[in-house]
Amino acid sequence: MADEKFLKDELKGFVPTPTAADIIRDVTRGSTVLKLGNVQPMTTETKKFPVMVSGPGAYWVGETERIKTDVAKWIFPEITAKKIGVIVPCSKEKLEDATIDVFAEIRPYIAEAFYKAIDAACLFGTNSPFTKSIYSSASDSGAIINEGTNDKLDLDISDVMALVEANGLDVNGFAAGYALKNSLRKLRDSNGNQLYVTGVDTQTLYSQPIEFSRTGAWDAKKARAIAADWKYAIVGVRDEITYEVLREATLQSVTMEDGNPLSLAENDMVAIKATMRIGFLPVKDGAFAVLAPKAGA
Template sequence: MTDQISDVVGTGDFAGFLPPTLAQPYFDEALRASVVQPLSRQITLGPNGVAIPVTTTKPTAAWVSEGGQKPVTRGGQALVTVEPKKLAAIAVVSAEVVRANPGGYVTNLRPQIGEAFAIAFDQAALYGTNSPFTSAENPNYVAATDKTVTLGSAAPGAGGLFTDLNAGLSLLVNDKKRLTGFAFDSIAEPIFNTAVDTTGRPLFIDSPTIETAATVTAGRLLGRPAFIGDGVAEDETVGFGGDWTKTVWGTVGGISYDVSTQATVTIDGELTSLWEHNLVAIRVEAEFGWLCYDVDAFVKYNEAAGGDNGDTE
């Protein structure tokens, strides 16, 4: 791809396709910059999607006497289709930058595209923002849950932030749901850095041995995996907890791309001629799939009015 970008500065347009093996680093960058993907189950998608079984009811067992009739039970399952949808981004840079160091530009482009994919994916998965997976009949995003806890509700002497997080756990288990992990926005990180539990231990335990992108901090809250990154907050909501086994995601094939110095693109809301401004645009496209088949398995954590979550010490 480096030689092709170098050539395009002087020759014009081209198009291409990165097969899965070469495209994987881009998907890896998106995974490292996402807070949703590490928590959710990844599946293999085909071009036409895939039908996956989801459990609706679980089988039960009962004690019986010797020679007694054995109880009959049934575990309910349903097939749900996960369909891939296209996600795209256009990177625009001056032709002089590409010409001077095409290899360095491609190296820098990969994490930028990965982060752009990750943020767009997370916002669709969490809030249904510009999501092709959401409909009126099927909200298919985490924030559709009606379970909500406001951080700062508990007084400092009553456990502070620890009690607030535990209140979310309580909402879930009382509804026969599980808590497998947390996703919080970066704006909540300073709050967790000073928060302690009821015995004075740090509430958020980071994972320095886990290799992640600088945009994501991995750790544990209430003994569960927790990821803190950009793009999670919207309005008053700053994070989520819940059963992430109720969500799945996947990608199809590789990444398609094309580069142009002649097209007209929208930059800051205005149509801009690449040729007139000596610019190079690289358009990257990939297909992702997403499914949240139990929105009631999640709880939203909202920021207290005024952004004050209280002193947790």
């Protein structure tokens, strides 16, 4: 095609729109926070999001009596989008390929790196640019229970849910690490029915969706599971992904067979640096509660 662009001629810029949209969809499918949270589009670096923290009341009214008025309480937290980046090494021959084909091939690697970093930062504050994480929000409100508080895991989880419910909120989903799956499969109610149910597209616990965060994102030392009213976990997503081709860099995080870092020039390779912008803020501490590992574990 006459308008086809090749990587060697387009060494930096925006990832082609269709592929960028595919990458963002892959990130959303892989990220626990993006699947459960309140995801909002961002077109600028900062954005204020209206959040109603208490609604208007209704009153019983007698004949000819004036109806009382009440005002809903709103807050307008401001979220700032932060840059997240990944570098994917590839052969120098990729420079001869069409830009859209290159990104279609490395798309899974970009998406996986993004969603692991997003979950780690938003859930636990790991390497995070954000002021708060879901774990720190629960910690600030004292909403943490250790596994083993009761003699059964399902009762521990119920108590964690109660911490959210005590604030007048409903748990509408769970996040957990993969290590919890085996324990959940063994849970039964008093009639012998499974409490943890797996379907074709959904997994539920206490009839609420549960998402398992990928290995590398979940901090098993801090939490076994998180129960939350996830509409108070606001995630702002900018729909553009930028890229830059690196040809001379040394990648300290990539070790070659000789034990030395990858030098793109010496190893006759290139690397593609992709970046996107994400904003995050848990806006209500009482909306999050954590089931922590057993004391002393």
